[in-house]
Amino acid sequence: MKLLTCPMNGPRNIDEFQSFGPVRARPDPNATADRDWSRHLFRAENRKGIVIEWWRHVPSNYFFLAERDLVSNEVIRTFDVSELPERA
Structure with missing residues (x-):
């Protein structure tokens, strides 16, 4: 059984989670065409390396972030959204 550590609920079975993909910078809505x-x-992007992703613990509906290596599928750490550094 694979475990993922939820920052609010602790280590839980991976089946209790849903992934929402990587955190990405939002384009400027005033300067961006529909095509963009x-x-x-x-x-x-489908790239290799370490990425920060959105995850949700389904039973508690708690959204958090996980830093994960896309090559090895290893979760390096999980953390609350408030700990995300400001993005440019």
Whole structure:
């Protein structure tokens, strides 16, 4: 059984979680064409390396972030959204 540590609920079975993909910078809505918005919403980067992703603990509906290595699938750490550094 694979465990994922929820920052609020502690270690839980991975089946209790839902992934929502990587954290991405939001494009400027005033300077972005529809074509750019559709690319932002529907195109995945599909890169190797470490990424910060949105996750949700389904029973408690708690959203948090996980830093994960996409090559080894190892979760490096999980943390609350308030700990995310400001993005440019």
